Amino acid sequence: MANQVTNTSDADLLAAFAAGDRSAAMTLTQRLTPRVMGQAFRMLGNRAEAEDVAQDAMMRLWKIAPDWDRDRAQVTTWLFRVVANLCTDRLRKSGRGVALDAIEEPSSDAPSAAQSLQDSARTLALRAALAELPERQARAVSLRHLEELGNPEIATIMDTNVRTVESLIARGKRALIARLSGRKAELGYEDE
């Protein structure tokens, strides 16, 4: 029975929810919320805001369930797009850039305190650099390198073609390297 639920596709679970099956909503919540939450956190760098976005995105999923067209897109692809849009809206309203001291750093099992601090500093620096990129470059780079999606799926999410996605990612990565290059000594890269 557990395997049946595990193997049921997101679209089938969404259809079951639309037909009144509460357990389908529970399975979808357990399955999708970590991904949604992770994407929102990586884009926003703030747990509370990421939780708000995750709840908002899932609410939109529940509402669209009766009208879901399984030929249109995968549920996860649709959610990635919704989360990206919600995060972009929040970043735009807050002035786009994310201040380093406003970013929460989750706890991690780093090998040493010094290494942990350095890792944190590097992560914060990279996230700050991402936040300074043009919106579409930041979104393409995030989806490719943080969510590890393929370029065709990113193209679907961003309503564009694969070549444009490749170009956005390449330009975005060059811009990130340029932004981080001035901080190599500060971040301890020159010692390696």
Add this chain to the structure above:
Amino acid sequence: MKMNDDDKILDAGFAQMRAQDVVPSEGLLDRIMMDADSVLAANIAPPVRTKQGLGAMVLDVIGGWPSFGGLAAATVAGLWIGVAPPAALADISAGYLGSTVEVPLFDTEILLGLDG
């Protein structure tokens, strides 16, 4: 530092960001399920139905007030023709049958016990 090293720095940074622990809180999962419940309740709420009496049900069966009006008029007209048939109707009957015929509905002799 070579360009290749820059790529490695980026890749290492992305890997660190991917590895961050961002497990959703129980509170978030509860709120999401509460939202699902509210949508579920709204989607499966039964349509509002008014309680229907016997008269209204009969009216529905015969087709509503217009049909009821026609039915009542036809009933009154039929009763009136039976009680006081117009002279023209007797003439038509005589024309068809050749003479006026009386058909007893009940055998009065049997009813009165006069038979035999």
